[in-house]
Amino acid sequence: MPEFLTLLPPDQARALLFSNLGSSRPASQKVETVSALGRVTSEDVIAPHPLPAFPRSTVDGYAVRARDSFGASDSLPGYLALIGEVPMGAAPTLTLLPGQCALIHTGGMLPPGADAVIMLEYTQDARPAEIEIQRAVADGENVIRTGEDVATGQVVISKGVRLRPAEIGGLMALGLLELRVTSRPRIAILSSGDEVVAADQAPRPGQVRDVNSHTLAALINQAGGETQHYGIIPDDFDVLKARAGLALAECEAVIITAGSSASIRDMTADVIASLGSPGVLVHGINTRPGKPTILGVCAGKAVIGLPGNPVSALVNGYLFVVPLIEKLLGLGEALPKATVRARLMVNLASQAGREDWQPVRLVQTADGWQAEPVFGKSNLIFSLAAAEGLIKIHPDANGLAAGEMVDVFLMV
Amino acid sequence: MPEFLTLLPPDQARALLFSNLGSSRPASQKVETVSALGRVTSEDVIAPHPLPAFPRSTVDGYAVRARDSFGASDSLPGYLALIGEVPMGAAPTLTLLPGQCALIHTGGMLPPGADAVIMLEYTQDARPAEIEIQRAVADGENVIRTGEDVATGQVVISKGVRLRPAEIGGLMALGLLELRVTSRPRIAILSSGDEVVAADQAPRPGQVRDVNSHTLAALINQAGGETQHYGIIPDDFDVLKARAGLALAECEAVIITAGSSASIRDMTADVIASLGSPGVLVHGINTRPGKPTILGVCAGKAVIGLPGNPVSALVNGYLFVVPLIEKLLGLGEALPKATVRARLMVNLASQAGREDWQPVRLVQTADGWQAEPVFGKSNLIFSLAAAEGLIKIHPDANGLAAGEMVDVFLMV
Numbered sequence: 001m002p003e004f005l006t007l008l009p010p011d012q013a014r015a016l017l018f019s020n021l022g023s024s025r026p027a028s029q030k031v032e033t034v035s036a037l038g039r040v041t042s043e044d045v046i047a048p049h050p051l052p053a054f055p056r057s058t059v060d061g062y063a064v065r066a067r068d069s070f071g072a073s074d075s076l077p078g079y080l081a082l083i084g085e086v087p088m089g090a091a092p093t094l095t096l097l098p099g100q101c102a103l104i105h106t107g108g109m110l111p112p113g114a115d116a117v118i119m120l121e122y123t124q125d126a127r128p129a130e131i132e133i134q135r136a137v138a139d140g141e142n143v144i145r146t147g148e149d150v151a152t153g154q155v156v157i158s159k160g161v162r163l164r165p166a167e168i169g170g171l172m173a174l175g176l177l178e179l180r181v182t183s184r185p186r187i188a189i190l191s192s193g194d195e196v197v198a199a200d201q202a203p204r205p206g207q208v209r210d211v212n213s214h215t216l217a218a219l220i221n222q223a224g225g226e227t228q229h230y231g232i233i234p235d236d237f238d239v240l241k242a243r244a245g246l247a248l249a250e251c252e253a254v255i256i257t258a259g260s261s262a263s264i265r266d267m268t269a270d271v272i273a274s275l276g277s278p279g280v281l282v283h284g285i286n287t288r289p290g291k292p293t294i295l296g297v298c299a300g301k302a303v304i305g306l307p308g309n310p311v312s313a314l315v316n317g318y319l320f321v322v323p324l325i326e327k328l329l330g331l332g333e334a335l336p337k338a339t340v341r342a343r344l345m346v347n348l349a350s351q352a353g354r355e356d357w358q359p360v361r362l363v364q365t366a367d368g369w370q371a372e373p374v375f376g377k378s379n380l381i382f383s384l385a386a387a388e389g390l391i392k393i394h395p396d397a398n399g400l401a402a403g404e405m406v407d408v409f410l411m412v
Numbered sequence: 413m414p415e416f417l418t419l420l421p422p423d424q425a426r427a428l429l430f431s432n433l434g435s436s437r438p439a440s441q442k443v444e445t446v447s448a449l450g451r452v453t454s455e456d457v458i459a460p461h462p463l464p465a466f467p468r469s470t471v472d473g474y475a476v477r478a479r480d481s482f483g484a485s486d487s488l489p490g491y492l493a494l495i496g497e498v499p500m501g502a503a504p505t506l507t508l509l510p511g512q513c514a515l516i517h518t519g520g521m522l523p524p525g526a527d528a529v530i531m532l533e534y535t536q537d538a539r540p541a542e543i544e545i546q547r548a549v550a551d552g553e554n555v556i557r558t559g560e561d562v563a564t565g566q567v568v569i570s571k572g573v574r575l576r577p578a579e580i581g582g583l584m585a586l587g588l589l590e591l592r593v594t595s596r597p598r599i600a601i602l603s604s605g606d607e608v609v610a611a612d613q614a615p616r617p618g619q620v621r622d623v624n625s626h627t628l629a630a631l632i633n634q635a636g637g638e639t640q641h642y643g644i645i646p647d648d649f650d651v652l653k654a655r656a657g658l659a660l661a662e663c664e665a666v667i668i669t670a671g672s673s674a675s676i677r678d679m680t681a682d683v684i685a686s687l688g689s690p691g692v693l694v695h696g697i698n699t700r701p702g703k704p705t706i707l708g709v710c711a712g713k714a715v716i717g718l719p720g721n722p723v724s725a726l727v728n729g730y731l732f733v734v735p736l737i738e739k740l741l742g743l744g745e746a747l748p749k750a751t752v753r754a755r756l757m758v759n760l761a762s763q764a765g766r767e768d769w770q771p772v773r774l775v776q777t778a779d780g781w782q783a784e785p786v787f788g789k790s791n792l793i794f795s796l797a798a799a800e801g802l803i804k805i806h807p808d809a810n811g812l813a814a815g816e817m818v819d820v821f822l823m824v
Contacts, residue, residue, distance in 0.1 A: 175621060214446060221449065260517075338750030341753075
C-alpha cells in the first residue's frame, strides 16, 4: 500500500476517523460519587429535590416581613419586636407576625412569616426585645429561596460531562451517593520493531528499549482510558496481524507503534487493511512530526498506527489518541484546550502547506512567558521531556517570526 | 479576633503563608516508573548510560563514509560498492572500507567505518553490488550520534518535576524502572457547622448536606494530595480545637471549612490561633468570593480556614489549597496556568481595590470562544458546576467591558 499519496491535514484526518466510528453508546457502570472525579456521565443527572430545600439567609441579621421595613432609613428608623433567635441546623419554632423580627445567622432557615433579612450592620438594639432597623429590604432580599440553586426534576449535570470537584460537590449536596458513568475504554498497545526490547532488558548493540508503549500508556491513562499491552512484536506480517487481531477482539481500540522504516510502515498499513472494513482511512498526515501516522477503522473500532519515533508517537498521541479516548468516553462538547500566551524567541521556518507542531520550553521573564523552541531530531525522547508545550504552525504560514506572540499548548 | 482589619491581596496572602512554612524537604518514596505519572521527582535523575547507545540512522538509505560522497550530484553521480545490509536489532558484522556502502534502515546501527547515511531517494541501483549516489552528505548527516539525546551522567530530569508521559518514556528508555518521588502530602479536612449533616443523611428542615468536604477532597486528590476526613464538627470551640489539634498532629496541613456567620468564622480563627505559633497570618483576603478566608501556620504546618459557602470554598481552594499542595509536593518552578482567550459578553462591574474571580461559561462561536458570566449567590454549588472557568478582575480595574478579550482559567 503506497503511502503519502494524499496527505490529509490533522483536523480532517481526525474527522474522517471519527465519522467512520459512528456514534455507538459507550458502555456504562455505576460508581460511588466520591470516586467519580474525572469520570464522564453516561446519562443526565436529575435533581431529586430542590436546593436549597428551605429558604435560607445569606447574611447575619434579622428575619423580617419586608413590608414592615418599608420607609425605614438612618434618619427615620423603624422598630420591630424581637421574638427570638433562629437556631442553626433546625427548623425555627417561631412564626413571624406583623411588626416582629427574629435574629438569624448566615445559612439559617427563614421562619414562617419572614420573607427577607436585614443585615446586622443596619440594625441596632433599641430597648429590650426591640430592634431598630435603619434600612428597608425588598421581598426576598438577603434570602436564597427554596430551589434557587436547583429545582426538583431539573437536569443538574448533562450526559457526557467530565466530573470536576464542583460536580462531585453538587451531587453530594443532593444526596446522590452514586451515579452512572461511562466505562473506561480499554486500549490495546502494540510495539513493533525487531530492534525494540522491553524496558527491563539490557539492550545489546543495535537494540533500543521500548519507549512508546510507556509514553502512550501514560497518555491514555491520563485521558481516562485503560491500557492492555500486547508486547513487542517482531517485524513479521503474520505475527503482527495475529496479535493485532487478538487486540482488536479484546479492546475498544488498537494503537500500533510501527517501526520507522518505510517498509515496516507499509506492513503496518497492510495489517490494518487486513483486519476488517473499511481498514485504512488515512495513510500519511500533513504534519510534522507525524507524517507516517495511519488512521483506520476495522470492525467498528479505531486502529491507529503511530510512527516509531518516540517524539512523533507522543505528539501524535496528543493529536489523535487523546481525542479518540474522549470520544470513546462519550465526552460531549469538548472543552477548549487551554494555552499559555508566550513570546517566541527565534524565527521558526516551516514548509507552507504543512501543519507543524514545534516543542517549546517556557521561560518566565519580567515581560511574561517566552517560548524557546526545543530542537532535536524526532527520535530524542528527552528533547520532548525538556519541552513544556507545543506550538502549532498553521499550514498557510511559512513559519513564525521571532517576537510574535504564540499560543503554547501544554503537554500535561 | 477581629477580622477584615487588613485585607491582603490573594498573591500577597499566599506568599506570606508560604514564607512562614519554610522550605522543609518533603518526604520521599521509591515508586515504579510505570506508576509514577503525575508524581514529583524528589531528586535529580541521572542518565546511567548514553542515549542512543550507538550511532543510528534516521532515514532509510545507505551507510557511507561521508568523504566518499564528496562531489556526487545528479549530473555527476558517484559509485560505491554495496557490501551488505545492516540488520535491525543487531550489531552490523560488516566494516565499511573506503569506496564501500551498506544498506541501512531507519533506526539501524551504523557499521564501523561509516559516518553518514545517504537517503534512498538520492541513490539508484547501478550494477549488481554497486550503488549510484546522486548527493554528497556531510559527516554525521542523517545520523544520531551516540549520546546525542543524553550523555552518561547528565541530569535528565531535575528534582521537583511532575512526571508527564514524556518523562515516563524517557526513564524507561534508560531502563530506570523505579525512581524516588515525593510522598503525597496528607491533608486533613474538617467541616464545621451545626447545620451541616453528612451527605448520606436526609437533612431535616434547617439542615444541609456537607458539600465542602467533597469538593475539597476532589481538588486535593486531583492536585496530588491525599485526604483524611475529620468529620463534621459542631460549632463549639473546644470540640473544634480538639479535632483540629488531632488533625494537625496527623497530617501535613489542615483545611477547615467554617460556618458562614461572622461569629463562627471568628471561632475558627481563634482555634487556629490556639493551635500553635505563629497562628493566624491572614484573616480576610481582598477578593470576592473568599473575603473571610483565614491563612495560618501552626507548628510549621499550614492551617487554612475557608468560608462555608460552597462556591467561596472551592474558588479559594483553587487559589490557596492547590498551590499549597504543589508546594508540599516539592514542585519546583510552577508551570504557567493555561487559559482560554474568550470574548466577554456583558459588562462586569467590580469594586476597585478588590480582586474578583468571576465564574464564566464558555460558548463556542464562529468568532471563537465567548465568556458568559454565571451569576448566582455564592451558596449555589450548581452555579459553579455550570461554569467552565474563572476570570480574574484585577484590583485596579472597576470591572470589565462587554467585548473585551479575557483569559479564562479553566476549573478542571
